[in-house]
Amino acid sequence: MTQVPTIRLNNGVDIPQFGFGVFQVPPDETAETVRAAFDAGYRHIDTAQMYGNEEGVGRALAESGLPRDEVFLTTKLTNDGHGHDAAVRRLDESLQKLGTDHVDLYLIHWPRPGDDRYVDTWRGFEKALSEGKTRSIGVSNFTVEHLQRLAKETGTVPAVNQVELHPRFGQADLRGYHAEHGIATEAWSPIGQGKGLLDDPVLTGLAQKYDRSPAQVVLRWHVQLGNIVFPKSMHAERMRENIDVFDFELAGDDMQEISALDRGAGGRLGPDPDRFG
Ligand code: NAD
Numbered sequence: 027m028t029q030v031p032t033i034r035l036n037n038g039v040d041i042p043q044f045g046f047g048v049f050q051v052p053p054d055e056t057a058e059t060v061r062a063a064f065d066a067g068y069r070h071i072d073t074a075q076m077y078g079n080e081e082g083v084g085r086a087l088a089e090s091g092l093p094r095d096e097v098f099l100t101t102k103l104t105n106d107g108h109g110h111d112a113a114v115r116r117l118d119e120s121l122q123k124l125g126t127d128h129v130d131l132y133l134i135h136w137p138r139p140g141d142d143r144y145v146d147t148w149r150g151f152e153k154a155l156s157e158g159k160t161r162s163i164g165v166s167n168f169t170v171e172h173l174q175r176l177a178k179e180t181g182t183v184p185a186v187n188q189v190e191l192h193p194r195f196g197q198a199d200l201r202g203y204h205a206e207h208g209i210a211t212e213a214w215s216p217i218g219q220g221k222g223l224l225d226d227p228v229l230t231g232l233a234q235k236y237d238r239s240p241a242q243v244v245l246r247w248h249v250q251l252g253n254i255v256f257p258k259s260m261h262a263e264r265m266r267e268n269i270d271v272f273d274f275e276l277a278g279d280d281m282q283e284i285s286a287l288d289r290g291a292g293g294r295l296g297p298d299p300d301r302f303g
Contacts, residue, residue, distance in 0.1 A: 056082025
């Protein structure tokens with residue numbers, strides 16, 4: 027089975043660099059899908075309150091027989107759960123659904139700067155951390171500006187920032203800020219949602235050169251950059267293919283060629299965090 031390396035977060039907690047995301051996995055298929063991911067060697071599951079499938083993740087975990095400390099579990103606060111008390115209460119609900127007394131990482135899913143509540147929410151996250159309901163706290167879809175505000179007004183640096191990131195949207199400036207401040211970068215939609223990007227001639231060419239699939243080339247690019255990834259698939263064969271990227275290495279000029287596919291803001295697939303919600 028593939029050996030996945032871990033990355034040490036700024037609070038000393040280790041996170042498997044490669045995980046499995048369950049966005050858009052239907053609730054009634056989640057337990058079976060996550061079970062297949064465990065069978066394929068995944069030990070890090072990324073879910074969210076808004077995905078509506080935490081119960082399925084919890085069922086798969088319980089039925090797997092895996093010790094709780096061998097699985098890294100992330101969930102994220104729903105967009106209508108901002109605010110100090112609500113953030114803690116929503117985590118309590120998640121823990122019940124997931125069938126566990128703690129998650130490993132709890133994220134603010136979106137900053138919703140228009141509401142201007144994410145600082146208050148973050149203080150609730152600090153409380154949940156101090157109570158042991160989560161082993162680490164982080165954010166998602168935060169820009170440099172949002173991160174700077176948290177740093178100025180609160181005491182805890184987020185362990186991670188989970189953002190859209192793939193070769194067409196490389197987020198170099200944000201990654202630089204993370205590196206400077208000890209924030210790990212998690213890349214969502216790491217293979218560009220499987221559309222378009224994987225047909226790029228640069229990637230199909232490199233896939234041929236390394237005798238790998240385009241998805242594996244892109245995922246290996248992330249791994250070598252130090253990003254944490256959790257591609258989603260409903261198919262056991264692709265789950266195995268995606269995680270099988272730890273026995274080859276992309277040369278420096280090939281890494282650069284992939285990074286050069288960056289289209290800046292034009293490469294974005296999802297919403298702009300300053301406007302979303
Ligand atoms: P992804 O880049 O992981 O792409 C998934 C899609 O790619 C699949 O649905 C499938 O159609 C295709 N695919 C998978 N493996 C493939 C392969 N080997 N070859 C060809 N096609 C393949 O996109 P995603 O699901 O959006 O992102 C992954 C995870 O990131 C999510 O499940 C979720 O956990 C997280 N996420 C977080 C946010 C956020 O706001 N924090 C937003 C989106 C996604």
